[in-house]
Amino acid sequence: SGQAKCLDCPAGRFMATNGSLQCDSCPLGKSQSLTGQSFCTDCVPGEFIVGTGAVACLFCAAGRFSNVSRAQDCLICPQGRFTGASGLSSCTACSTGDFNSNVEQSQCTGCPAGTFTDSNGTITCEPCDPGSHQSLSGKTACDLCERGKFVNAPGQAQCTFCAAGT
Secondary structure, three states, X not given: OOOOOOOOOOOOEEOOOOOOOOOEEOOOOEEOOOOOOOOOEEOOOOEEOOOOOEOOOEEOOOOEEOXXXXXXXXXXXXXXXXXXXXXXXXXXXXXXXXXXXXXXXXXXXXXXXXXEOOOOOOOOOEEOOOOEEOOOOOOOXXXXXXXXXXXXXXXXXXXXXXXXXX
């Protein structure tokens, strides 16, 4: 009779002090998925939140990352790096034999036949020198042409037999 009933704050909101008349929205970079809470939790690296009053943090998409708590956006992985899943806090360098010439990628690509890379984080592959070839993709070196075969142009996948008598 005449006594006010206390209500729980909804998800995305909190009440830090008992006896407050209203709930506050979770601030930027924080969320609260439960009702009746006195605090909001930080979004962790790999997550982000846009706006206040969030019920849950969002995972950074593949090809993106966040490396700080309470991020309000995700960063884009640069060329030569990738994230293969969502919710990651850093990008991974492409392995030797692989490259990535675009930003915001979820994987790297093997160097095509006739090319190679022997470094991590490569954005382009090097063509095989004349006298060498690479018939497979994703390789870290080229192979010399076998005796009796040659190639006189760079970036070749196969060597050619020498003409008879040469």
